[in-house]
Amino acid sequence: MNKFCVMGYLTKDxxxxxxxxxxKVANITIxxxxxxxxxxxxxxxxxxxxxxxNKDAERLEKLSKKGALIQLEGxxxxxxxETKTVKFKYHN
Numbered sequence: 054m055n056k057f058c059v060m061g062y063l064t065k066d067x068x069x070x071x072x073x074x075x076x077k078v079a080n081i082t083i084x085x086x087x088x089x090x091x092x093x094x095x096x097x098x099x100x101x102x103x104x105x106x107n108k109d110a111e112r113l114e115k116l117s118k119k120g121a122l123i124q125l126e127g128x129x130x131x132x133x134x135e136t137k138t139v140k141f142k143y144h145n
Contacts, residue, residue, distance in 0.1 A: 059101060060124040061085035063117055069110045079110035083123065103127075 061083035069079045080102065087097040103125060105113055117123055 055128045056126070057129050058124070058126045059083065059085055060122065061101065063119055063121050063123060064100065066119050067105075067110070067114045067117055069114045077107050077110050079105045079113055081105065081113070083125070 064082040064084055067079045067081050069077050071077050081104075083101050083103065085099045085101055087099065090096055105125075113123075
């Protein structure tokens with residue numbers, strides 16, 4: 054099963070862009086605090102990147118601003134990008 058659920062704070066206002074294909078996308082980053090602290094007592098925060106598409110992107114842009122606490126559910130995908138010399142794999 055490939056299901057992902059995360060709750061965190063938006064690091065900036067979401068902006069929807071329209072692609073040549075007609076699809077709309079909002080690329081966002083969420084700051085997610087872990088449940089534990091490091092050896093110095095500081096909370097650990099992960100910055101996770103997500104893409105929301107079409108109606109989900111538009112809804113997020115209308116209803117949320119920087120600093121808003123949001124929860125996302127979805128699935129994880131892997132994309133490959135190939136250049137002349139290097140092949141990259143990344144998760145979004």
